[in-house]
Amino acid sequence: MDLNLRDIRAFIAVAQTGSFTRAAARLHLSQPALTVQIRRLEETVGVRLFDRNSRNVALTATGRELLPLLQKSLHDMEHVLIDARALGDGSSGTVRIACLPTFAASVLPELIQQVKVTVPCAGFHVRDAVAGVVETLVRNEEVDIGLTGGELSDAEVDVLYAGADHLVAVLPAGHALARRKRVSLTDLASVPLVLTAQGTSVRAVVDSAFSSGGCTPEIACEPTYMMTAVAMVRAGLGVTILPASAREVRAEPELRVRPIDHDAFVRPIALIKKRGRTLPPVTQTFVAMLLERLAPG
Structure with missing residues (x-):
C-alpha cells in the first residue's frame, strides 16, 4: 500500500496538536474519519505511531523519528503539486525554441519581454542555428518549436505558420549600384558577392534564383554568419544578399539596402513543431503571441 498525502497530513496534525479532536477540527474532518486515516498510515508503515488513551495522545518513539521525515515529504510533494499546476495552467514553464539567427536577433528579444509580462515565471531555452539544424532539433525533440527557413518537406513536423521573407541587396554607400x-539579377551577377555559406536557407534561395535566371x-x-557578411561588405569585398528583416541590415548607417527586382529572392519561413507532440501551455502562449507578430498587416 502506498503512502497517502491525506494520511500524512492527518498524522502531522495529530502530532502537532496532541489531540485527535483538535486535529480533526484543523483538517475539517470528523474524528472517526481522522482515526481511519491514522490507522491506515500505521498499517502502511507497519508500526504504531501514537500511544493514546482517553486522556492524551503521544507519539511513539517511531512516530517521533518519522515526524520530521514525513513533514519534509509532505512539504516536497505539496510543492511538486504547486509546480505541476503552474506548468499545467501555463503560469510557469520553459519555452524551448530553435530559430534562425535573423529571428533571434530581431523579433525574439522583444517577444520574450512581451511574454514575460504575461507569464513572469516563464523561462527560455533558445538555440539559434541555420535552417537544417533547427529542423533537426525539433525532430529530435531537443526543442519544442522551431522557426526555420527554406523549403520544408519533413513528414515528422507540423507547420504552425508559413510565411516569406524578402531578400535584399546590401552594399556600401559609395557602390555604383x-x-x-x-x-x-543581372546587376548582382556583374559584381563580386559575399554570400552566406552553403547549407544556410538564404544561400539556398540565392543559388536557386541565379540558377533559374541562367546567371553565374x-x-x-562565403561566411556562415550574416554579421560577418556585413563586415566584409563594409570592408569593400563585395555585395551581400540578406533577409530584409535581418537586424544586421538596419544597423549599418554606412551601408545601403536595395530591393531586388526578381520574384525568386524570397525565403520561405515556417514555425514548426514535432508531429504528434502537445506543446506545453507556456509555449502555446508564446506561439500565440508570435503568430500575432508574424501575421501580415
Missing part, C-alpha cells in the same frame, strides 16, 4: 532604387554569380567570400 547604390545609386539605383532597385537592383536586378561571382562569389568573393
Whole structure:
C-alpha cells in the first residue's frame, strides 16, 4: 500500500496538536474519519505511531523519528503539486525554441519581454542555428518549436505558420549600384558577392534564383554568419544578399539596402513543431503571441 498525502497530513496534525479532536477540527474532518486515516498510515508503515488513551495522545518513539521525515515529504510533494499546476495552467514553464539567427536577433528579444509580462515565471531555452539544424532539433525533440527557413518537406513536423521573407541587396554607400532604387539579377551577377555559406536557407534561395535566371554569380567570400557578411561588405569585398528583416541590415548607417527586382529572392519561413507532440501551455502562449507578430498587416 502506498503512502497517502491525506494520511500524512492527518498524522502531522495529530502530532502537532496532541489531540485527535483538535486535529480533526484543523483538517475539517470528523474524528472517526481522522482515526481511519491514522490507522491506515500505521498499517502502511507497519508500526504504531501514537500511544493514546482517553486522556492524551503521544507519539511513539517511531512516530517521533518519522515526524520530521514525513513533514519534509509532505512539504516536497505539496510543492511538486504547486509546480505541476503552474506548468499545467501555463503560469510557469520553459519555452524551448530553435530559430534562425535573423529571428533571434530581431523579433525574439522583444517577444520574450512581451511574454514575460504575461507569464513572469516563464523561462527560455533558445538555440539559434541555420535552417537544417533547427529542423533537426525539433525532430529530435531537443526543442519544442522551431522557426526555420527554406523549403520544408519533413513528414515528422507540423507547420504552425508559413510565411516569406524578402531578400535584399546590401552594399556600401559609395557602390555604383547604390545609386539605383532597385537592383536586378543581372546587376548582382556583374559584381563580386559575399554570400552566406552553403547549407544556410538564404544561400539556398540565392543559388536557386541565379540558377533559374541562367546567371553565374561571382562569389568573393562565403561566411556562415550574416554579421560577418556585413563586415566584409563594409570592408569593400563585395555585395551581400540578406533577409530584409535581418537586424544586421538596419544597423549599418554606412551601408545601403536595395530591393531586388526578381520574384525568386524570397525565403520561405515556417514555425514548426514535432508531429504528434502537445506543446506545453507556456509555449502555446508564446506561439500565440508570435503568430500575432508574424501575421501580415
